[in-house]
Amino acid sequence: MTYLINGQIESICVEYQRDRHRLLDIIRSVQQKFGYISDEAIDEIARCCSIPRVEVDSTISFYGYLSKQPRGRITIRLCNDIIDRLQGMERVAAAFREVLGIDFGRTTADGNFSLEYAPCIGMCDQGPAALVNDVVVTKLTGDGAREMIRDLREHMDPHRLVRTLGDGNNAHELISAMVNNNIRQRGEVIFSEFHPGEALRKALSMSPVEVIKEIKTSRLRGRGGAGFPTGMKWEFTRGAAGPNKYVICNADEGEPGTFKDRVLLTECPEMVFEGMAIAGYAIGAEQGIVYLRGEYAYLNNYLEQVLQKLRKQGMLGARFCSTKHCFNFDIRIQMGAGAYICGEETALISSCEGLRGDPKNRPPFPAQKGYLENPTCVNNVETLCCVVRILEKGAAWFSQLGTTDSPGTKLLSISGDCRRPGVYELPFGVKLSEVLKLAGADNAAAVQVGGASGQMVGSADFHKPISYEGLATGGSIMVFGPHRNVLEIAHYFLEFFIDESCGYCTPCRVGNTLLLERLEQIIEGRGEPADLDYLQQLGQSIKALSRCGLGQTSPNPVLSTLKNFKPVYEQLVKVNPQGFRSSFDINRALEEASRITERRSVIYE
Amino acid sequence: MxxxxxxxxxxxxxxxxxxxxxxxxxxxxxxxxxxxxxxxxxxxxxxxxxxxxxxxxxxxxxxxxxxxxxxxxxxxxxxxxxxxxxxxxxxxxxxxxxxxxxxxxxxxxxxxxxxxxxxxxxxxxxxxxQRSVDASHPDIWIDHNRCILCARCVRASRDLDGKNVFQFVGRGRHKQVAVNARARLADTTVNLTDRAIGICPVGALLKKRVGxxxxxxxxxxxxxxxxxxxxxxxxxxxxx
Missing domain, CATH: 3.10.20.740 (Ubiquitin-like (UB roll))
Structure with a gap:
């Protein structure tokens, strides 16, 4: 038996040329085949790729969707992000628990079902949602969950759960998803008429340096959130020494509340790939990688087909020539496996290399030494779409949209307490209040701008513009009505960061756990006024000392609610009238001893 | 230059x-x-x-x-x-x-x-x-309770000893040092003379009988x- 399994694992490794850098693909394939990665499988992968087994173990243990324990034939991952919670996730969770007779994190005795939670799967506009193996199920209810299990028990085929297909390409036979695009507002840049190939042809009629100059003139900045000037990034990568340069498209859309890249990949993958080819031409790269988050695996077959089509059309792969220039460029898709940190560009590169998704030390920057130590340019999905339109319509056209420091439009993913959740393409500089009006968020009391790593703002800031210099966001806008508790939301985001921290550096790994401990005390009414300073100081230190963007933004949920919703905190903290620490609860402290001795305290009871 | x-x-x-x-x-x-x-x-x-x-x-x-x-x-x-x-x-x-x-x-x-x-x-x-202790090896033991995840042993074993005895597994709070075996340090090629042993800044990787x-x-x-x-x-x- 082991012999047979080993043979199959060996052939998977051979398929990836026994290449250590394709370890994530190898592990994913092994899990797909056997349901999990056993100790025997780890030994065999290590042997076939000639690497220490602990390296294989190290990679597996990093990613949320990889398992060393046997799992059910069907794994249900219920999205437990804050928006799904507000939409009734708890009722769905209770229904799953009830019909399956197991808790989350467990597998049914018959080995058919595993139940797990997943952080934001990019469906906030149609939650509560879940992944059933790779199949997305949206708008779940308690009854819906019960019915789903009934059906699955009959046919054990998650694909058959999709009865109504979503709009646009979601209905394409290679996607066949019930997901909806919910494009509510089409703007001038992304969702306007598009002629595939035109931008690339135009780019090839220019020199690479001219292309970079055009992007610089447009003043395009990265759409992922950090806002680094794209042209400058390309210039650095082009100027770096190294024969094999890489373009990586960051499609690891993991920021809670963001789902616009999912829509772009569904509706305009040609535009994304064309943007990558233009970037490749500009920086002198022949190879591109799309890092697709594991949650979007349902798009994989379709994207592969689009790549195939582009190769046939001569736009990818073989030598592509215009009247002036020729170049080769091809793209592969790297699937992720459930790790928010991999949206950080150097962590993403580590992941592409088959390693743990640890961010890398900088310097060197990816432009100098990125993927396999080669000069690498990592761009967001939306940024690459902007590139195409800039080449097509000109830098001057693009830069007159939006504001001086934030030219162009921005795709916003809007969800939460609003009547029209979905994707909106709006010019930069649009006021948050206008955005809320468009989305039908008449009752907004608090808005989380920029996802978990962004900031929570109150009505006093609704007049501010959405832009890099104003309210910055990679796309996520989560709306909360007056009946929501901002501290509970901050608590959720902090838990999210603790779960998603890679654990590399001390301040992020330990500091956030300490922040959470104190925040919980305050929420439970055991906090003191001095605790607010404690949160502030600890949060500031985590920001200043952490190694990467995750750690540097992880205290934001606490710091921004402390800043913008201080009265909520102040109402909860009080000085203990007897001068004792309110956080100390004598009965709680005695609980364990009482339980063990089976006696109650005569003094404190 | x-x-x-x-x-x-x-x-x-x-x-x-x-x-x-x-x-x-x-x-x-x-x-x-x-x-x-x-x-x-x-x-x-x-x-x-x-x-x-x-x-x-x-x-x-x-x-x-x-x-x-x-x-x-x-x-x-x-x-x-x-x-x-x-x-x-x-x-x-x-x-x-x-x-x-x-x-x-x-x-x-x-x-x-x-x-x-x-x-x-x-x-x-x-x-x-809750952390564990691995005392399986006759000469060396690991006490994860005192580990600060500095990666000195990981780097020394890989880069100085050429062995890869140690590597991290897990992430976030669950990150810890693991050994290049299914479970026990005793099943690795680690040796008392390795540079990785003795490079630990704290009391996590220790030699036996010399404390x-x-x-x-x-x-x-x-x-x-x-x-x-x-x-x-x-x-x-x-x-x-």
Missing amino acids: NDPIKLTIDGVEVEAQPGQTIIEAAGVSGIYIPRLCHYQGLKPHGSCRLCTVTVNGKPMASCTQPAGPGMIVETHTPHLQEFRRQILEMLLVEGNHFCMFCEKSGLCELQAQAYRHGITAPRYPYLFP YQIPIGQRSYDHQSIGAEIEKSPCSASKK
């Missing part, structure tokens, strides 16, 4: 060789920047963050940041010292550290850094994690502060 780089560290103009990091350049000039994961001869890791300094006002880890021309580096402002105390206290509450019974006491770099920074008790609540060969009271940090060897260098004297 290989001209020395001129930068200012704590108000003193110093010269660094191209490729040198700030922590190294400071050390040559007799300025000791506190560190835990950093170890001379190993590839910089940048994980503990204790060596954070400000470069032109911006906090950066001095073990991974190369010295650059014209940099204004501050290594010991009150703010930075406070940062360091916070990091040390985080490490002290994260694991299960018990200095008074620990055989590494007086040789432990975490303890020595805590003393250097005037820490008597951490301000943070102890997290009391008290040097009596308590006669150990390096019982007599002098950690970093004193760098601060006592001739350059440092001339500076003052």
Whole structure:
């Protein structure tokens, strides 16, 4: 038996040329085949790729969707992000628990079902949602969950759960998803008429340096959130020494509340790939990688087909020539496996290399030494779409949209307490209040701008513009009505960061756990006024000392609610009238001893 | 091309060789920047963050940041010292550290850094994690309770011993050192003479049967502060 399994694992490794850098693909394939990665499988992968087994173990243990324990034939991952919670996730969770007779994190005795939670799967506009193996199920209810299990028990085929297909390409036979695009507002840049190939042809009629100059003139900045000037990034990568340069498209859309890249990949993958080819031409790269988050695996077959089509059309792969220039460029898709940190560009590169998704030390920057130590340019999905339109319509056209420091439009993913959740393409500089009006968020009391790593703002800031210099966001806008508790939301985001921290550096790994401990005390009414300073100081230190963007933004949920919703905190903290620490609860402290001795305290009871 | 780089560290103009990091350049000039994961001869890791300094006002880890021309580096402002105390206290509450019974006491770099920074008790609540001990090997044992995830053993085994006995598994709070075997250190190729053994700054990776060969009271940090060897260098004297 082991012999047979080993043979199959060996052939998977051979398929990836026994290449250590394709370890994530190898592990994913092994899990797909056997349901999990056993100790025997780890030994065999290590042997076939000639690497220490602990390296294989190290990679597996990093990613949320990889398992060393046997799992059910069907794994249900219920999205437990804050928006799904507000939409009734708890009722769905209770229904799953009830019909399956197991808790989350467990597998049914018959080995058919595993139940797990997943952080934001990019469906906030149609939650509560879940992944059933790779199949997305949206708008779940308690009854819906019960019915789903009934059906699955009959046919054990998650694909058959999709009865109504979503709009646009979601209905394409290679996607066949019930997901909806919910494009509510089409703007001038992304969702306007598009002629595939035109931008690339135009780019090839220019020199690479001219292309970079055009992007610089447009003043395009990265759409992922950090806002680094794209042209400058390309210039650095082009100027770096190294024969094999890489373009990586960051499609690891993991920021809670963001789902616009999912829509772009569904509706305009040609535009994304064309943007990558233009970037490749500009920086002198022949190879591109799309890092697709594991949650979007349902798009994989379709994207592969689009790549195939582009190769046939001569736009990818073989030598592509215009009247002036020729170049080769091809793209592969790297699937992720459930790790928010991999949206950080150097962590993403580590992941592409088959390693743990640890961010890398900088310097060197990816432009100098990125993927396999080669000069690498990592761009967001939306940024690459902007590139195409800039080449097509000109830098001057693009830069007159939006504001001086934030030219162009921005795709916003809007969800939460609003009547029209979905994707909106709006010019930069649009006021948050206008955005809320468009989305039908008449009752907004608090808005989380920029996802978990962004900031929570109150009505006093609704007049501010959405832009890099104003309210910055990679796309996520989560709306909360007056009946929501901002501290509970901050608590959720902090838990999210603790779960998603890679654990590399001390301040992020330990500091956030300490922040959470104190925040919980305050929420439970055991906090003191001095605790607010404690949160502030600890949060500031985590920001200043952490190694990467995750750690540097992880205290934001606490710091921004402390800043913008201080009265909520102040109402909860009080000085203990007897001068004792309110956080100390004598009965709680005695609980364990009482339980063990089976006696109650005569003094404190 | 290989001209020395001129930068200012704590108000003193110093010269660094191209490729040198700030922590190294400071050390040559007799300025000791506190560190835990950093170890001379190993590839910089940048994980503990204790060596954070400000470069032109911006906090950066001095073990991974190369010295650059014209940099204004501050290594010991009150703010930075406070940062360091916070990091040390985080490490002290994260694991299960018990200095008074620990055989590494007086040789432990975490303890020595805590003393250097005037820490008597951490301000943070102890997290009391559940961690394990691997005493399977006849000569060496691992106590995860005292591990600070500095990766010295990981790097030394890989880069100095050429063995890859250790590597991290898990992420976030669940990150820990694992061994290159299904479970036990005894099933690896680790050897008492490996450089990886003895490089641990704390009491996590220990040799058996030698714990008290040097009596308590006669150990390096019982007599002098950690970093004193760098601060006592001739350059440092001339500076003052």
